[in-house]
Amino acid sequence: TAKHVAIVGATGAVGQEMLACLEERNFPLTELTLLASARSAGKKYKFRGEEITVKELTHDSFADIDVALFSAGGGISLEYGPSAAAAGAIVIDNSSAFRMDDEVPLIVPEINGEEAKSAPKGIIANPNCSTIITLMALYPLHKAYGLKGVIASTYQAVSGSGAQGIIELEQQIDALAKDEPIEKNVYQHQIAYNVIPHVDAFTDNAYTKEELKMLNEGRKILGIDDLKVTCTCVRVPVFRSHSISVTAIFEKDMSVAEAQACFADTPGIKLCDNPDELLYPTPLDTTLKDDCLVGRIRKDLVVDNALALWVVGDQVKKGAALNAVQIAEII
Numbered sequence: 001t002a003k004h005v006a007i008v009g010a011t012g013a014v015g016q017e018m019l020a021c022l023e024e025r026n027f028p029l030t031e032l033t034l035l036a037s038a039r040s041a042g043k044k045y046k047f048r049g050e051e052i053t054v055k056e057l058t059h060d061s062f063a064d065i066d067v068a069l070f071s072a073g074g075g076i077s078l079e080y081g082p083s084a085a086a087a088g089a090i091v092i093d094n095s096s097a098f099r100m101d102d103e104v105p106l107i108v109p110e111i112n113g114e115e116a117k118s119a120p121k122g123i124i125a126n127p128n129c130s131t132i133i134t135l136m137a138l139y140p141l142h143k144a145y146g147l148k149g150v151i152a153s154t155y156q157a158v159s160g161s162g163a164q165g166i167i168e169l170e171q172q173i174d175a176l177a178k179d180e181p182i183e184k185n186v187y188q189h190q191i192a193y194n195v196i197p198h199v200d201a202f203t204d205n206a207y208t209k210e211e212l213k214m215l216n217e218g219r220k221i222l223g224i225d226d227l228k229v230t231c232t233c234v235r236v237p238v239f240r241s242h243s244i245s246v247t248a249i250f251e252k253d254m255s256v257a258e259a260q261a262c263f264a265d266t267p268g269i270k271l272c273d274n275p276d277e278l279l280y281p282t283p284l285d286t287t288l289k290d291d292c293l294v295g296r297i298r299k300d301l302v303v304d305n306a307l308a309l310w311v312v313g314d315q316v317k318k319g320a321a322l323n324a325v326q327i328a329e330i331i
């Protein structure tokens with residue numbers, strides 16, 4: 001049955017993509033409510049040919065909402081998510097606020113979509129963007145060969161930091177071209193023509209929170225309690241789409257051809273892997289696309305039963321907005 005849907009954080013990078021996904025996928029909704037801060041109240045956006053005016057988010061915003069898609073940061077989710085659920089809405093939350101809560105399913109529809117049907121708190125969590133994209137490549141291999149460990153490095157686009165990340169890269173490129181001083185607001189270091197091995201806050205063990213998401217969320221989504229993960233997350237001067245270089249270690253051995261065959265008919269991820277024709281995925285290839293792409297599949301030369309691979313996906317879409325809308329489609 002058709003639903004009244006709300007987007008919390010509708011003016012943000014992910015919120016805007018949620019709007020686009022709902023329209024593109026012809027989501028069965030009766031009404032769409034757009035919510036953001038008081039700063040944005042009154043802004044107008046087109047949806048299915050009609051203008052919708054953004055309203056200020058308050059605790060009373062959710063009275064007749066069936067599904068609330070949250071993407072306004074963890075603080076807003078913690079403060080307003082429970083009141084939305086208490087008002088009867090199913091919350092699909094893009095922040096990290098509830099992801100590791102045992103009573104909150106953490107869902108990638110192609111992997112564990114069934115688990116979305118049981119959400120005791122009325123809250124379902126959307127996983128971290130790099131985790132989603134990495135697992136899209138690892139899940140078909142895991143089903144065949146049993147995943148044991150992951151060693152990964154990410155190459156994360158600035159749109160992962162929201163609209164402000166995009167502005168910062170654009171302004172720095174522009175300033176450098178004019179030989180003017182650059183401004184740094186979002187990142188502590190220059191991001192234009194640089195890479196920064198630091199995404200999210202550092203923790204006590206010298207890994208960043210973002211790096212530990214791959215470990216903790218990966219275990220929860222795949223249901224592998226003893227999965228081992230080492231990850232280095234890097235911000236790169238790319239506007240959109242995250243890339244991840246992965247060594248994946250399995251229980252069973254396989255050939256490269258067998259591994260490639262695992263992607264013959266997988267929803268949401270396609271093989272793009274032919275070095276002879278210089279065919280491998282780059283972030284521009286997945287930008288604004290629904291599907292993730294996997295290539296550069298090789299036998300790892302250090303570890304037994306292991307593959308090296310490269311996976312790329314639009315982190316605003318599959319890493320966030322599209323994944324959330326797919327969860328809404330399930331429920």
Ligand code: A2P
Pocket residue numbers: 008009010011012013014015035036037038039040041057071072073076161162163164
């Ligand atoms: P606003 O545009 O009114 O600030 P991004 O991650 O791209 O920066 O987007 C963040 C989103 O979260 C925006 O839609 C932003 O709205 C929204 N947001 C930020 N703070 C609040 C708040 N206090 N109440 C409601 N929405 C908020």
